[in-house]
Amino acid sequence: MTDHSIRGKSVLIAGGAKNLGGLLARDFASQGARAVAIHYNSAATRTAAEETVAAIKSAGASAFAFQADLTGAGAMEKLFADTKAALGGIDIAVNTVGKVLKKPLVDITEAEYDEMTAVNSKSAFFFLKEAGKNVSDNGKVCTLVTSLLGAFTPFYAAYAGTKAPVEHFTRAAAKEFGDRGISVTAIGPGPMDTPFFYPAEGADAVAYHKTASALSKFSTTGLTDIEDIVPFIRFLVSDGWWMTGQTILVNGGYTTK
Secondary structure: OOOOOOOOOOEEEOOOOOOHHOOOOHHHHOOOOOEEEEEEEHHHHHHHHHHHHHHHHHHOOOEEEEEEEOOOOOHHHHHHHHHHHHOOOOEEEEOOOHHHOOHHHHHHHEEEEHHHHHHEEEEEEEEHHHHHHHHEEEEEEEEEHHHHHHHHOOHHHHHHHHOHHHHHHHHHHHHHHHHOEEEEEEEEEOEEOOOOOOOHHOHHHHHHHHHOOHHHHOOOOOOOOOOHHHHHHHHOOOOOOOOOOOOOEEEOOOOOO
């Protein structure tokens, strides 16, 4: 019988230095992962990456950190190759990379559109491509998207619009990798209480988002907390392996499809 637990597995987390990715890395180590590799984008995140590596090692797992701009296919290929060499294999691959832009559609420049596409769509596509080539049989792959995929709202054309293709990438990958026992999912949190959220929003918008979910008053912040998302990703890449090709919105009743 195939073992779908996290214990003894090797894990790669793109965007794994801090916030949700960092908490997820620590959680996998606490669940008995054998080794965890985290990716971070720039030198500005190096200290956070080093702290996360130290926390993983303290939990008893091997830990490695890799810096790269993942908006190029070559960089993604190298990340997977380096991770596979360091860990001796990859059983679980999670992509938390993303960039938010809140702006009227008519004001979005070509440069902004290109950057959003590179970060949110292109990197996700090549993450899945390399996962398909490098993740072990019966492995698990999960990509972070957004609950705005289920919203009818202005100002997020570039953000939600460049995350939307990941749903289709996920379905295709699930079908193509399924004969190797690999499950592929995407998870879309609601607005999360992280430093990525607040710079994009004005005070009125923050106040709205903090009351928009059906369960808002039971959240410590009114928003989706990263602690609310980790158990769902943990489930999808372990006992929830039978769910594949799906995009799951986890947001306390913020929106649905």
